[in-house]
Amino acid sequence: MYATNYHRAASVSEAASLFAGGAEAQYVSGGMTLIPTMKQRLAAPGDLVDLRHIPDMKGIAIDGRRVRIGAAVTHAEVAASSQLATVCPAVCRLAGMIGDPHVRHMGTIGGSVANNDPAADYPAAMLALAATIVTSQREIAADDFFTGLFETALEEGEIVVALAFDAPEKAGYAKFRNPASRYAMTGVFVAKASGNVRVAVTGAGSDGVFRQGDMEAALSANWSTDALSGVTVDPGGLISDLHGDAEYRANLVKVMAKRALAAAG
Amino acid sequence: MAKVTLTVNGRKMSGDCEDRTLLVHFIREKLGLTGTHVGCDTSQCGACVVHLDGKSVKSCSILAVQASGSTLTTIEGLAGQGDMHPVQAAFKTHHGLQCGFCTPGVVMAAVDMINRHGGALDEETVRSELDGNICRCTGYHNIVKAILAANAEMSASRQAAE
Structure with missing residues (x-):
């Protein structure tokens, strides 16, 4: 690892000013992606600003059907939240499928969303739930937030502070893991809210997470696996690599969508 | 620095x-x-x-x-004065290690999962909870046996204390 200067921020505004005063600065939350990347010398922030101890970024708040998850909430905390499980258990189950128990104790929802790894789980949930990404500067709709591979609408120095969404009537997530890396080769999140169905796919798209419009139309008309059977998934725009070609992933999208629907009930 | x-x-x-x-x-x-x-x-x-x-x-x-x-x-x-922790003792009894290199991490993971699941551990849960620990010797079978045995013993002693 290259040398770095560590700073622990006590507030969002302090974090932003530490970042602005840093050289090649990066934020770190749980660090479950960034620290391994720094170990491999694929990232070399001159200054590292730690967001993990900021009180305003912690906690899960639920007001009726409105859910607000602080960006520094860990995957383990989301997975174990009985309060969240009563309104949106699919998100708890998704969090419990990320990485392994030790990674879930450190990794955070804000870190995952801000990093936008094309095989990460949370971006699919945020997109399918039409979530709002609350930042240090503004609120961004998930539809506008995820812009490409590891790319988001975040400006330089902007911090994801919280994720907010309305709990859907029904939601489910299923993923097919790469047997070695355990990342999603394809993961599908389905959500139904006041008749509106959204289907988001992670792990499969060459530009990262995306919505599957044909499945959304089919499920809006008929919320059943039969409706999905009639959908043809176009392999165009899907990833082809040594783990599986685009046709294989196109099939996985369909199979995972069916499993996600079964999980949603 | x-x-x-x-x-x-x-x-x-x-x-x-x-x-x-x-x-x-x-x-x-x-x-x-x-x-x-x-x-x-x-x-x-x-x-x-x-x-x-x-x-x-x-x-x-x-x-x-x-x-x-x-x-x-x-x-x-983990260990008390001269006594092994129940998870360590179970690894010894059930031959939950061979070369022993991964064992410190596996034992710490086992204690954590027993703490979190509080007695409600079954084989499937133990195997999925071991997702983040790799052992190249044992094939995991005796690790799983040891964790289940330690879990049973720790819940029994918790109940006896209550």
Whole structure:
């Protein structure tokens, strides 16, 4: 690892000013992606600003059907939240499928969303739930937030502070893991809210997470696996690599969508 | 350079290190606690698992400065005066190790999962909870047996205490 200067921020505004005063600065939350990347010398922030101890970024708040998850909430905390499980258990189950128990104790929802790894789980949930990404500067709709591979609408120095969404009537997530890396080769999140169905796919798209419009139309008309059977998934725009070609992933999208629907009930 | 202060196995300890020093190297080289192992360079193997503020984490994927101010338990902190921890004893009884390299991390992961599941552990849960710990000797079978046996013993002694 290259040398770095560590700073622990006590507030969002302090974090932003530490970042602005840093050289090649990066934020770190749980660090479950960034620290391994720094170990491999694929990232070399001159200054590292730690967001993990900021009180305003912690906690899960639920007001009726409105859910607000602080960006520094860990995957383990989301997975174990009985309060969240009563309104949106699919998100708890998704969090419990990320990485392994030790990674879930450190990794955070804000870190995952801000990093936008094309095989990460949370971006699919945020997109399918039409979530709002609350930042240090503004609120961004998930539809506008995820812009490409590891790319988001975040400006330089902007911090994801919280994720907010309305709990859907029904939601489910299923993923097919790469047997070695355990990342999603394809993961599908389905959500139904006041008749509106959204289907988001992670792990499969060459530009990262995306919505599957044909499945959304089919499920809006008929919320059943039969409706999905009639959908043809176009392999165009899907990833082809040594783990599986685009046709294989196109099939996985369909199979995972069916499993996600079964999980949603 | 940073000064890192931790409560390690019940004792307050501190040391100076570079900001880039990984927690596992701080534990091994600054604190001299070499039971925590480095088994890979890719954050996958789990040989370095310790408990940070009561939760299992990979000490190879955290900077020592990130952990400063926290409470840490390493494999050296599990046993009581002369007695092995029930999980350690079960690993001995059920031959849950062969070469032993991964064992400190596996035992720390086992204690964490038993704490979290509080008695409600079955084989399937144990196997899925072991996702972050790699063992190249045992084929996991005796590790799973040992964890289930320790879990049964620990719940029995919890019930007896109540």
